[in-house]
Amino acid sequence: MVTGRRTRASHLDIHQAHLQRRIDEAGGAITIKELRAELADRGHQVPYTSLRDWARSRLQWPDAPARAATAPSVRAVVGWITRHPDTLTEDETTQFKAVLVTCPELDQAHDLVRDFARMLALRTGADLPDWINTARTAQLPGITGFAHGLTTDLAAVTAGLTVRWSSGGTEGAVNRVKKIKRQLYSRAGFELLHKMILLQ
Known part of the structure; x- marks a missing residue:
């Protein structure tokens, strides 16, 4: 938690004690997405980004220096997600699976990226609306915004994922x-x- 400076009051402050207790009970092995789902079950719908930003200044997760020392870099994980599975080494595949098990959000992002790549490769643009709905439901920063952007010219994007002609x-x-x-x-x-x- 940030100390030495005042933090602005938030409507989420009433949940601080409950959420901190859940983090302590889980030993830190709980994600923002799971906390958001618990608040939803209690009748409080909170945007993912709002809860994430608030949690950074109000909540504390147990330190895990040993795990952090061996954790792969962000660049490595992004590369594993965006590369074709056949290009990953055995060691990379093992590390990647461990990361996906640890972080459900990354597992969802991985599935969405793979599904979109499949549409590109197989020219199945008809599946795009279903993909956009799934991406919006996931509420993942970045991917949700990307999915929303596709709807601004859905016909053109669908054609780009369907026909073989290109202006490249x-x-x-x-x-x-x-x-x-x-x-x-x-x-x-x-x-x-x-x-x-x-x-x-």
Whole structure:
């Protein structure tokens, strides 16, 4: 808990004693998501991010120096989630499974990432609405926001996950021209720019 400075009062303060007792009873092996579910069972619906930010300044988890010393880095875990399972070594697979067992939120995120990758690979854009609903229900920071963003142009995203045509080649050519233009800015005129683009 942060000490030495005043913390602003919150409507969640009335739950502090209960939540701290649950953390102590579980020996620290309880997640924000599980605490949020307990509050929901008691009739208090709280957004995940609000509870997480409040818990950082009001609640205390037991220290676990030995486990923290051997814990994989965030970069490593993100790589395990986003890479194809067949590219993971045996040791990475073992560590990854241990992480997923320890953190249900990461396990959910892993399933959602895999399902989205499957849609990309198999061109099953018709499954996108169901994926978005699942992602929203999970209430995972980052993924929930990503899912909401997809709905702003759902038809285009669905087509991108369904049809085999892509504007990637055109976008790449445009970006290449922009790069050459930036390199020659204030150094040459249109004629040289034209020749360099043709040579590329």
